[in-house]
Amino acid sequence: MKVAIIGGGPAGLYAAILLKKQRPSADIAVYERNRADDTFGFGVVFSDATLDNFEKHDLPSYRRITQEFAYWDDIAVHFRGTVHRVGGNGFCGCSRQTLLLILQERARELGVVLHFEVDIEDESRFADADLVLIADGINSRFREKYVDHFQPEVDLRSNKFAWMGSTRPLDAFTFIFQETDWGPFIAHAYQYEAGHSTWIFETDPETFERAGLTGLNETQSAARMADIFGWFLDGHKLLTNRSMWRNFPMIRSKRWVKDNMVLLGDAKASAHFSIGSGTKLAMEDAIALAEAMERAPSIQAALEVCEHGRREEVEKTQHAADVSLVWFEHVDRFWEFDPVQFAFGVMTRSKAITYDNLKLRAPDFVAEVEKSFARQVRSNGFDVNTDRPMVPLFQPFRLREMEVANRAVVSPMCMYSAKEGVPSDFHLVHYGSRAIGGAGLIFTEMTCVSRDARITPGCAGLWNDEQETAWRRIVDFVHANSATKICLQLGHAGRKGATKLMWDGIDRPLDEGGWEVFSASPLPYFPDSQVPRELDRAGMNAVRDSFVAAAERGECCGFDMLELHCAHGYLLASFISPLTNTRSDDYGGSLANRLRFPLEVFEALRAVWPKHKPMSVRISATDWADGGITGDDAVAIARAFAEAGVDLVDVSTGQTVRDAQPVYGRMFQTSFSDQVRNEARVATMCVGNITTADQANTILAAGRADLVALGRPHLVDPFFTMKAAAWYGADGAFCPPQYLPGKDQIFRNSVRERQDIEELRIKAKPRTRAELKAAATKPLAAE
Ligand SMILES: Cc1cc2nc3c(=O)[nH]c(=O)nc-3n(C[C@H](O)[C@H](O)[C@H](O)COP(=O)(O)OP(=O)(O)OC[C@H]3O[C@@H](n4cnc5c(N)ncnc54)[C@H](O)[C@@H]3O)c2cc1C
Ligand SMILES: Cc1cc2nc3c(=O)[nH]c(=O)nc-3n(C[C@H](O)[C@H](O)[C@H](O)COP(=O)(O)O)c2cc1C
Secondary structure, X not given: OEEEXXXXXXXXXXXXXXXXXXXXXXXXXXXXXXXXXXXXXXXXXEEHHHHHHHHHHOHHHHHHHHHOOEEEOOEEEEEOOEEEEEOOOOEEXXXXXXXXXHHXXXXXXXXXXXXXXXXXXXXXXXXXXXXXXXXXXXXXXXXXXXXXXXXXXXXXXXXXXEXXXXXXXXXXXXXXXXXXXXXXXXXXXXXXXOOEEEEEEEEXXXXXXXXXXXXXXXXXXXXXXXHXXXXXXXXXXXXOOOOOOEEEEEEEEOOOEEOXXXXXXXXXXOOOHHHOOHHHHHHHHHHHHHHHHHHOOOHHHHHHHHHHHHHHHHHHHHHHHXXXXXXXXXXXXXXXXXXXXXXXXXXXXXXXXXXXXXXXXOXXXXXXXXXXXXXXXXXOOOOOOOOOOOOHHHOOEXXXXXXXXXXXXXXXOOOOOOEOOEOOHHHHHHHHHHHHOOOOEEEOOOEEOOHHHOOOOOOOEOOOHHHHHHHHHHHHHHHHHOOOXXXXXXXXXXXXXXXXXXXXXXXXXXXXXXXXXXXXXOOOOOOOXXXXXXXXXXXHHHHHHHHHHHHHHHHHHOOOEEEEEEOOOOHHHHHHOOOOOXXXXXXXXXXXXXXXXXXXXXXXXXXXXXXXXXXXXXXXXXOOOOOOOOHHHHHHHHHHHHHOOOXXXXXXXXXXXXXXXXXXXXXXXXXXHXXXXXXXXXXXXXOOOOOOHHHHHHHHHOOOOOEEEEOHHHHHOOOHHHHHHHHHOOOOOOOOHHHHHHHHHHHHHHHHHHHHHHHHHHHHOOOOHHHHHHHHHOOHHHO
């Protein structure tokens, strides 16, 4: 078999090694345009888990690599004169040049032929090769040559960065967030061998301009960075090596394989440097290819297996990189944060590390985070313990005069079980049990303001006395038997009305018994849905008045809070999104126009809703569709509602149009809550695939939301909050007297269970290489 490899970076060399080991008789050659000992960049970084993978696949190169590595466990965050160190991270760094020399040496030993200073212009010279690996890096010539086939998507990010080096020794992966007169600069730095460290500097394009970096050459810009970070460099120099400022390209290719050619490493997909995974991805691509070649019956089959089998893993890493890079691009959002909360945000930015996880490995750091959070709560007038504080989820919160005992919320969820809009015994038990279960706040399902405002025939409403009586019974029960507050969510289905019950076909039009539906514009939801009538001014008045009448009834029922539903493509949302609003009057066109009617309804409600009671608005912060609402629009929408008197923005997303492309995942809407809260400076509630109290604490402690709503988890577990309280020992949690013996038992058992689980986790955790190395080098007397 003949294999030609274009590019002698980590991907190309490691693939050559693994394939040659597998097929010693194969003719494998690597073509590299640089000299053998040329290198651009300084160090590379691997996690312990990545090294474990290398150990499994090629022991000799693993041994040589790990002999050369600098190890560290801590991440240090420098911000506004403070430094927070978090241990247990298990990383190591090595010089990129050393890595390449080790891989070259190992490849040669195995019989791979290495050609240096050969720039491949055209792959036709490999016409007789069975397999051609395109490992020519981020600016891949061959990916571009076959751009129509590989279909790469190149997203050039806004921040500027430059890769430099220094002789400054470092004993931790170090982030420095530096304020300057021009704006914020960030350094990502780590040591990769004795006396050498990598320094990646990053800043936003405006700060870059203001700092005058545009016109500077490499040496001058290094001098400017040395000025800014001089206090930390401690007399050490900054070194350059093609250290030009660039914008990071996030690359994703739709196809990786063409005939007998396959893209590997940066050529096919890149991952932002802030998660340090570029070289890891490149070498793991080589592993995936070698594994596929071992098992598949033909080269073609192997390439397909490699592409399909590896894509998910690569996309997961890229998603984590995306989330991380966005955090750094928007670091100014958090600049006013308490430094320990800021550091917690750095640690948990890509969602891989959570509250409980950090508490195990850095208990002192998390204790500080808890205290800082409690101090903020105390400064808002709550008499909470700041020496031994409760976790954030069990810290109280206030909106106007409404206080909630904890920050767990039951999200609004239609039960599709009302008759003629009247909530039944099912609703009493449903809401009653969730209140007894301990959530600080529960939302009603979308409660419709008129008969024709319903989504389905099973939707609850509040337009007549019978409904008012039924809701009052529920509210009274909640108030009499729990400490939970209850919020009424009012909505109008718009074009999604007259549809089937969820379990009969969500959003599908009723076969019979439907009613006429309205929307901002006459656009049906499904092609075969009813075409809605465009709401005229008289219709708007009627809708607004029915919202006001329902709110007045809500007050008579005793609800503690009122939410206006402006999300998910229903009537008010249909005005806000340009995808559903094509009007040419004062209610269409610009965002200000599209917001006019929803704001008018909100203001009318605010005028009748008691001043001491809070109001929220639920929005779709993105439509997940081209041309639709984006996170930036959501900030403008939140600001407009905040000016009109909203106390909380309930940040949901999507459900506007059928062809949306949501990116699901754990806590997938949290970044929008974060953006709205920290750019519009308004309190937010986040929701969406948040399933554990650990995740809720992570979100709250990082300042990404003020309240956390859980929908589906509460459908199967009304006692979610009580169980979480027991887990964290929040024994002030309310419990009705009838259930106290149960509470006593779960609190007793949970403390023990938690200790057992934590001990098991600590025991099961392998020692990091840094710990092993430290133990091995410790003098005997110190053992
Ligand atoms: C300037 C720079 C500095 C970097 N510094 C660091 C760092 O300090 N730490 C870190 O972790 N990551 C660093 N990276 C990123 C990291 O190197 C990549 O994520 C990783 O190397 C990807 O490996 P690869 O083999 O896919 O590509 P590369 O390492 O880019 O290797 C591709 C190779 O192909 C060669 N090549 C390209 N075209 C041809 C051709 N037509 N013919 C022959 N040869 C060709 C190139 O010369 C190169 O050696 C740096 C990247 C750049 C561009
Ligand atoms: C069965 C069901 C009914 C829902 N009904 C409503 C509703 O009436 N009003 C609303 O704003 N959101 C509604 N939602 C959305 C939820 O409030 C929540 O935003 C969504 O389920 C995501 O949160 P989760 O991942 O915790 O379930 C509903 C969701 C489900 C699953």
